[in-house]
Amino acid sequence: MAFNIIVLAKQVPDTRNVGKDAMKADGTVNRGALPAIFNPEDLNALEQALGIKDQYPGTKITVLTMGPARAAEILREGLFRGADDGVLLTDRAFAGADTLATSYALSMAVKQMGNFDMIISGRQAIDGDTAQVGPQVAEKLGIPQITYAEAIESIDKKKIRVKRRLENGVEVVEAPLPLLVTVNGSARICRPRNAKFLQKYKHAKTVTERQTENIDYIDLYNARPYLNLTEWSVADVNADPVQCGLSGSPTKVKKIENVVFQAKESKRLTDDDTELEDLIKELIANHTIG
Amino acid sequence: MNNVFVYLEIEDGTVAEVSLELLTKGRTLASQLGCRLEAIAAGDKLDTIEKQVFPYGADVLHIFKDKRLSPYTTLPHTSILVNLFKKEKPQICLMGATIIGRDLGPRVSSALGSGLTADCTSLEIGDHEEKKVGKVYENLLYQIRPAFGGNIVAWIINPDHRPQMATVREGVMKKEIADPNYKGTVVEHDVKDYVSPDDFVVSIIDRHVEKSKVNIKNSPIIISGGYGVGSKENFQLLYDLANVLGAEVGASRAAVDAGYAEHERQIGQTGVTVRPKLYIACGISGQIQHIAGMQESSLIISINNDPSAPINAIADYVITGDIEKVIPKLIKYYKKNSK
Ligand SMILES: Cc1cc2nc3c(=O)[nH]c(=O)nc-3n(C[C@H](O)[C@H](O)[C@H](O)COP(=O)(O)OP(=O)(O)OC[C@H]3O[C@@H](n4cnc5c(N)ncnc54)[C@H](O)[C@@H]3O)c2cc1C
Ligand SMILES: Cc1cc2nc3c(=O)[nH]c(=O)nc-3n(C[C@H](O)[C@H](O)[C@H](O)COP(=O)(O)OP(=O)(O)OC[C@H]3O[C@@H](n4cnc5c(N)ncnc54)[C@H](O)[C@@H]3O)c2cc1C
Known part of the structure; x- marks a missing residue:
């Protein structure tokens, strides 16, 4: 038994370190100003796919990402950890997409990739934070979804059994393939890069990367076709440009505000007994406590 | 037509806090817009739902009663909302930014091609001028949400597509009874008209939910x-x-x-x-x-x-x-x- 799995992974700015200059005037994100990382929960998603491959070695894992040219880094990162292939969906016309336009583009790329048994995505990206893209891709492809997955308990050609996290509990569900699963951050963490794969895929590049970086070892790329990372445009996936990017996005950002908190005039105390007893007396007197 | 809708989350016959909070917010929005507030209940034990939601000012309660709708699974609840919304054409739809709301909301918004704003911390009504085309949109829903790890707050609008959909976390809006004697209308729907047997392909094998001890x-x-x-x-x-x-x-x-x-x-x-x-x-x-x-x-x-x-x-x-x-x-x- 072997499965054909697509992992959706997004390159995200590391929002844990956002500076003031991260947003452009038009409300879009200045991604260039932040370190770009593999979205953390997408690593949990990749690990679920790798776990299936451990069990069923013929399984093929393809990482799909939509983003600017440099998002090819995500594909290499996936290969270094054990994925088999990667596809970069990149085109100016994809820019400014909300979740609906993003999922339209991703679903068109999935259709272009042919048959698959399962799509695995992260629950949520740390920049947009919406957790909407997974379910929307599933809807566009007309397949069921299982969100907030913590572990794939079993899988065969017909069905899958998944444990998912609820607010105050857990649920085990069974569903037929093909389907889409979104993986929670509480799932197993991803295995590290594998030295063998790092060697093998170090020079894996998209066409654009080879052009912009002036890499021209034609022979190398002819002899080792797996070093050619697939790069698709709007036209390559037969997408309708109007449904992509800004024009395909029903939600618009009207404005962006930086968060500043109003500082208060605060009373300063030490751990001195009298000061603390006075505070307690005051809180009792004004009925805050007691 | 063109009313404000709230999807009710129901566990064991009880409406979730977050849904009551959204009804409270929805009541304010509906009054401001001069339209009605409608609530949707899909599940099994629904007998007391009207008593629970009318005091919050719901004008209409849509009931979809079927054993198979509880506990929640994605596809049948999606079909209910999508088909109901095609008929009712709401202008606004609110859901909890809960595990259910964040599973259901995006699926419904994708099927309807309408925008969805996640995790709003504030919802207001206001106008918007699209300067490039010289068009003014009146009474849009400003969907205000933090993003980027909380470092910014974005005001999101949805000018051309309906419903304007938003999710809100529990505890963000305040729950408040509008009128303990408020009376709305109950509309019972035939689930068969909305949901197809194919929607029940995902089955729940096991489920453990604990009542939260922490309050x-x-x-x-x-x-x-x-x-x-x-x-x-x-x-x-x-x-x-x-x-x-x-x-x-x-x-x-x-x-x-x-x-x-x-x-x-x-x-x-x-x-x-x-x-x-x-x-x-x-x-x-x-x-x-x-x-x-x-x-x-x-x-x-x-x-x-x-x-x-x-x-x-x-x-x-x-x-x-x-x-x-x-x-x-x-x-x-x-x-x-x-x-
Ligand atoms: C401040 C701000 C607020 C926003 N608010 C909203 C909003 O409320 N509603 C809305 O519709 N859009 C919103 N957006 C746009 C949204 O961030 C983008 O559409 C983004 O491309 C996808 O959404 P996300 O980051 O929330 O991803 P999520 O939906 O959180 O991502 C879930 C999973 O989908 C997969 N995935 C997502 N994007 C990609 C990709 N490009 N390539 C491959 N896999 C991917 C990953 O597996 C990821 O883990 C907002 C953007 C900004 C800057
Ligand atoms: C997307 C995102 C979402 C997040 N969501 C949340 C969230 O919902 N809630 C949340 O809390 N955080 C959240 N965080 C994390 C947040 O950024 C901080 O990391 C976290 O709040 C820090 O917790 P802390 O103040 O306890 O720890 P620290 O920042 O480590 O602070 C510890 C404090 O304790 C003081 N201290 C040390 N020893 C003593 C002592 N003996 N007596 C008295 N004081 C002492 C120190 O001076 C210091 O001020 C989120 C982060 C991200 C990126």
Whole structure:
């Protein structure tokens, strides 16, 4: 038994370190100003796919990402950890997409990739934070979804059994393939890069990367076709440009505000007994406590 | 037609808090827009739902009763909303930013091709001028949400597509009864007209849900601990103080991640939002994501050994010192003075 799995992974700015200059005037994100990382929960998603491959070695894992040219880094990162292939969906016309336009583009790329048994995505990206893209891709492809997955308990050609996290509990569900699963951050963490794969895929590049970086070892790329990372445009996936990017996005950002908190005039105390007893007396007197 | 809709989350015949909070907000929006507030209940035990929701000002309650609709699964609930919305053409639809709402909302919005804004912290009605085309949109829903790890707040609008859909976390909106005697209309739908047998392909094999024992959201006093508390054992000091004051214990994410406290105690952007009478922050530095969940507390006391901890800026009282020393003294002087 072997499965054909697509992992959706997004390159995200590391929002844990956002500076003031991260947003452009038009409300879009200045991604260039932040370190770009593999979205953390997408690593949990990749690990679920790798776990299936451990069990069923013929399984093929393809990482799909939509983003600017440099998002090819995500594909290499996936290969270094054990994925088999990667596809970069990149085109100016994809820019400014909300979740609906993003999922339209991703679903068109999935259709272009042919048959698959399962799509695995992260629950949520740390920049947009919406957790909407997974379910929307599933809807566009007309397949069921299982969100907030913590572990794939079993899988065969017909069905899958998944444990998912609820607010105050857990649920085990069974569903037929093909389907889409979104993986929670509480799932197993991803295995590290594998030295063998790092060697093998170090020079894996998209066409654009080879052009912009002036890499021209034609022979190398002819002899080792797996070093050619697939790069698709709007036209390559037969997408309708109007449904992509800004024009395909029903939600618009009207404005962006930086968060500043109003500082208060605060009373300063030490751990001195009298000061603390006075505070307690005051809180009792004004009925805050007691 | 063109009304405000709220999807009700129901567990065991009881409407979830977050749905009641959204009905309260939905009531305000509907009155402002001069339209009706409608609620959707899909599930099994629905007999008392009308009693639960009409006091919040719902004008219409749509009932979809079928054993197979409870517990929630994605596809049948999606079909209900999609087909109902095709008929009713709501202008606004609100859902909880819960595991259910975040599973259902995106699926419905994709099927209808309408926008969805996640995790709104504020919803307002306002106009929008699209300068490029010289067009003015009246009475849009401003969907205001933090993004980028809480460092920015974005105002999102949805000018051309309906419904304008938004999810909101539990505790963000305030729940308030509009009129205990408010009477709406119940509309019972035939589930067969909305849901196809194919929608039941996902089955629930096993389900464990525990009633949450922690009720920080409704507690008037919260003693909250951060990474600075140092250990699970030290957290006991917070429980001791909470016990004498009749308070609940909350936590920062760093404290939860370190295993000092349970996840359901987490306060902040990715936890619960609280607005107690008194909030005592113990060993919490006050990162933006934490403050987002407690800044509306009436009185804030910070206990921190760093006099320049960011949380001190929004605190009414700043006690500079170690929690190991300060908390036992607070307990001692409370016991002494409260009698
Ligand atoms: C401030 C701000 C607020 C926003 N608010 C909203 C909003 O409320 N509603 C809305 O519709 N859009 C919103 N957007 C746009 C949204 O961030 C983008 O559409 C983004 O491309 C996808 O959404 P996300 O980051 O929330 O991803 P999520 O939906 O959180 O991502 C879930 C999973 O989908 C997969 N995935 C997502 N994007 C990609 C990709 N490009 N390539 C491959 N896999 C991917 C990953 O597996 C990921 O873990 C907002 C953007 C900004 C800057
Ligand atoms: C997308 C995102 C979402 C997040 N959501 C949340 C959220 O919902 N809630 C949340 O809380 N965080 C959230 N965070 C994490 C947040 O950024 C901070 O990391 C976290 O709030 C820090 O917790 P802390 O203040 O307990 O720890 P620290 O920042 O480590 O602060 C510890 C404090 O304790 C003080 N201290 C140390 N020892 C003592 C002592 N003996 N006595 C007194 N004081 C002492 C120190 O001076 C310091 O101020 C989120 C982050 C991201 C990126």
